[in-house]
Amino acid sequence: MSIKVLICDDSAASRLLLRRVIDAQPDMTVVGVAADALIAREMIKTLEPDVLTLDVEMPHMDGLDFLARLMRLRPMPVVMISAFTGEDSDVSIRALELGAVDVLGKPDARSPGALAAYAAEVCDKIRAARAAHVHRPRRADVAAPVATAGAAASARAAQGRIVCIGASTGGTEAIREVLVRLPPHCPPVLIVQHMPEMFTGAFAKRLDSLSQLRVKEAEHGERVEPGCAYLAPGHSHLLLKRHGLAYHCELSGADPVNRHRPSVDVLFHSAAEQAGRAALGVLLTGMGKDGAQGLLAMQRSGAWTIAQDQASCVVYGMPREAAAIGAVSEVSPLTEVAQRIMGRLAGNTGGAVLKQGV
Missing domain, CATH: 3.40.50.2300 (Response regulator)
Structure with a gap:
């Protein structure tokens, strides 16, 4: 029709x-x-x-x-x-x-x-x-961060970990929902949201005003730090790069992937290659299939992966594609994604990981 x-x-x-x-x-x-x-x-x-x-x-x-x-x-x-x-x-x-x-x-x-x-x-x-599954918008209040037993112990357990998030249609509010629930001791978060370049700076500033994390547009070559989230600028792919014992952001003007630049697949593939099981992959609402193959690569490298469930997605496209190829370790309602991330970090160090701040 x-x-x-x-x-x-x-x-x-x-x-x-x-x-x-x-x-x-x-x-x-x-x-x-x-x-x-x-x-x-x-x-x-x-x-x-x-x-x-x-x-x-x-x-x-x-x-x-x-x-x-x-x-x-x-x-x-x-x-x-x-x-x-x-x-x-x-x-x-x-x-x-x-x-x-x-x-x-x-x-x-x-x-x-x-x-x-x-x-x-x-x-x-x-x-x-x-x-899209359209709802009446909720107030953009700051949610309480996820409570974690023994915050200091959780922070130590999460050293060297990296959280990578990808989203498209409906993703701005989904990303907000996740970030405002993450505590200030969270490991570095790298984010790709399909969004034109004139909007990503304002989006990063808005997230920074709501979250306990420091949120900014990623810059080429900058070192990633705990308690910070890095948003891909709308003109470039965002990749994770390892230099010695530290991780850095890398920006690329290479051709679009899945018709997108930035592409979620590009970020996820780089995390699989550079961080392996030290990374966590999170795929949220969005149209299309960007991120599915990258999430599978992360899972095959030993990373834990999670996707937003159908009921809470604005568009159940990207998470569905990832689930269909077996790339998803866990499915979760949006309001529980941050809790699942922090629970995973507290309960599983992912084996040998890099130490941030070295």
């Missing part, structure tokens, strides 16, 4: 472009276009679209206000498509917190090839949104 899409954007040029892109797809159709949120509200009632694309800057009611009301009264899949910039990229993070499935910038003056790639990305995000 064709995906019914409603476009809400005050720019006639943007509405025309999106309509042409969407109507050219065999599996989706535009059922209506609206120049503002008030018109869109009435169209939603009568047309019952499967997915709404929503601009931010609009007359009468801006997109974020409309999104907040919509998700409170009639939750549905929403893709925010707006002229986000580095200066206001925190708007995109707010949209995701309010319940948008994904965010995407508008195209500038682009070459035909770049425009085709942008069109493919728009359609991919609409398909992912249609598959």
